[in-house]
Amino acid sequence: MKEKRQVLIIDDHPLFREGIKTIISRNGRFEVIDEAGTGREGFEKASQLKPDVVLLDISLPDETGMEVARKIRHHLPHTRIMILSMHSKIDYIVEAFQSGATGYVIKESAAERLAQALEAVASGEYFLDSSISHEVIAKLMNSPVKEAKVSDAGYGKLTSREQEIMRMLAEGASKGQIAEQLCISVKTVENHRANIMRKLDIHSAMELVRYAARLGLIDVDLWKE
Amino acid sequence: MKEKRQVLIIDDHPLFREGIKTIISRNGRFEVIDEAGTGREGFEKASQLKPDVVLLDISLPDETGMEVARKIRHHLPHTRIMILSMHSKIDYIVEAFQSGATGYVIKESAAERLAQALEAVASGEYFLDSSISHEVIAKLMNSPVKEAKVSDAGYGKLTSREQEIMRMLAEGASKGQIAEQLCISVKTVENHRANIMRKLDIHSAMELVRYAARLGLIDVDLWKE
DNA sequence: GGGTGGCCGGGAGAATTTCCCGGGAGAAAT
DNA sequence: ATTTCTCCCGGGAAATTCTCCCGGCCACCC
Numbered sequence A, B: 001m002k003e004k005r006q007v008l009i010i011d012d013h014p015l016f017r018e019g020i021k022t023i024i025s026r027n028g029r030f031e032v033i034d035e036a037g038t039g040r041e042g043f044e045k046a047s048q049l050k051p052d053v054v055l056l057d058i059s060l061p062d063e064t065g066m067e068v069a070r071k072i073r074h075h076l077p078h079t080r081i082m083i084l085s086m087h088s089k090i091d092y093i094v095e096a097f098q099s100g101a102t103g104y105v106i107k108e109s110a111a112e113r114l115a116q117a118l119e120a121v122a123s124g125e126y127f128l129d130s131s132i133s134h135e136v137i138a139k140l141m142n143s144p145v146k147e148a149k150v151s152d153a154g155y156g157k158l159t160s161r162e163q164e165i166m167r168m169l170a171e172g173a174s175k176g177q178i179a180e181q182l183c184i185s186v187k188t189v190e191n192h193r194a195n196i197m198r199k200l201d202i203h204s205a206m207e208l209v210r211y212a213a214r215l216g217l218i219d220v221d222l223w224k225e
Numbered sequence C: 001g002g003g004t005g006g007c008c009g010g011g012a013g014a015a016t017t018t019c020c021c022g023g024g025a026g027a028a029a030t
Numbered sequence D: 001a002t003t004t005c006t007c008c009c010g011g012g013a014a015a016t017t018c019t020c021c022c023g024g025c026c027a028c029c030c
Helices: A014-025 A039-049 A065-075 A090-098 A111-122 A130-140 A160-170 A175-182 A186-200 A205-215 A220-224 B014-025 B039-049 B065-075 B090-098 B111-122 B130-141 B160-170 B175-182 B186-200 B205-215 B220-224
Strands: A005-010 A030-036 A053-057 A080-085 A103-106 B005-010 B030-036 B053-057 B080-085 B103-106
Touching: A005 A014, A005 A039, A005 A111, A014 A030, A014 A111, A030 A039, A030 A111, A039 A053, A039 A065, A053 A065, A053 A111, A065 A080, A065 A090, A080 A090, A080 A111, A090 A103, A103 A111, A160 A175, A160 A186, A160 A205, A175 A186, A186 A205, A205 B205, B005 B014, B005 B039, B005 B111, B014 B030, B014 B111, B030 B039, B030 B111, B039 B053, B039 B065, B053 B065, B053 B111, B065 B080, B065 B090, B080 B090, B080 B111, B090 B103, B103 B111, B160 B175, B160 B186, B160 B205, B175 B186, B186 B205
Parallel strands: A005 A030, A005 A053, A053 A080, A080 A103, B005 B030, B005 B053, B053 B080, B080 B103
Antiparallel strands: none
16 A cells, blocks of 8 residues: 655645645545645744645745745745635736646635646646646636726716825825825815715725725726736 | 537648547547638638637648638627647737637647547636646746745744734734734734834835735735625 | 705814834744 | 843823814805
8 A cells, every 4th residue: 555645735724724635635645744825934844844745725824825835845845735715817827837836726616616627737747736727727718808988876976076085095096195296285175085985885905996996996906017 | 419619620630630520529529610721711610600709720822821811800700719739838828818719739649639628618718728828828838927025034034923913904904904814903903904014115015905916915806896 | 046966175073193112922042 | 141132012192183063255146
């Protein structure tokens, strides 16, 4: 009987780790030797235990999964890295593999898929979650049609002045900058801002940015270069 | 009993068409209604017969499969196009899907794969031959396209606690929520936040969200519904 | 004329930010 | 063992900002 492949889980959600462990325990060819909740802890345990496969969440409290992957890849070339992610965005996938991952599975996948992926990755094969193909292809077909449907129930109730100020707010302008550029007092800007927030029922700068992004007032894709 | 899906084959090799026909005939859910050896003939028959699926070879005597795909896509939006190719080069794959293909299968694949692909494509799903994943991934890994490995200088200088708080901040959590969840005082959260802003040289909530989005800490695409 | 609504500002108190401070814990160096 | 360092945790006080309410001005419409 051959030795079981050793697996290290790095994910910040204990419940999720439990789920993974039970799934893996049903497969006789793998065993979970340890787990970690942060990138740093994960890297240390990986360095120490030298597992065959690392199951790595993409979002961790301290570092991104990509960073951890790069470090593991560098220090432990023989350890295979499989990324677990909630996202099926092509950008994440690309970066994951460029960071040294050998497999990429999204968390919504069925349990059997994880086992299948483990088999492939442990034997050195690349594995791309097949349910991702759809996303990847959709990205490839990427029609640059960006419908700026700037029509929302709440947004229409804003006056033109308020819409103008909201745009500047969403673009990150400070109250002082807006006041200067519009030649009005900071106080007025504050009042407009308060009116905008009330009409749109939003309560933080974060929500305002999100709202603006959803309406296409600002192009969040530019942030990702 | 439901009607069989109608399939048109466009390929310049008669023997290959025969092979495809026998494979499809073993599957009760599809039937080959006609076949063509050139792009022009294929497009004419497609326009006339309006098949559910067109099996399209990438290399044809008169036109490329991509050109035929674009024409079919344009005139028959409801007809699914599945590319058959000997090549698994990423460039072909990209171009195929950009030309309107819904599936991509390489000719070396097993017969069952074709049936599986037909099922997927006929029901509107994208299908990418899984034996291609390896090629695609290999391409991704040494893709010169991706630069800017901005896992970022500044972010690495944040302590794990600061990174943790930064993520919560970017996700829109208020100071009070963070303090409660982390069981620390609001004051401490404010201090961490100030440290983060200083280390990253950002000066507004907006910039913080942008920074987090660029690093992939948050998924701005979710905002767009 | 009177009413309405947008735009502009102010005032006062509440809330937040900013900057400075120091203690404690743990790790690493000496 | 001790020092040193960094990080996490908070407090205090001043500065800034937010929030809500106020009034004036102007344009437009019954």
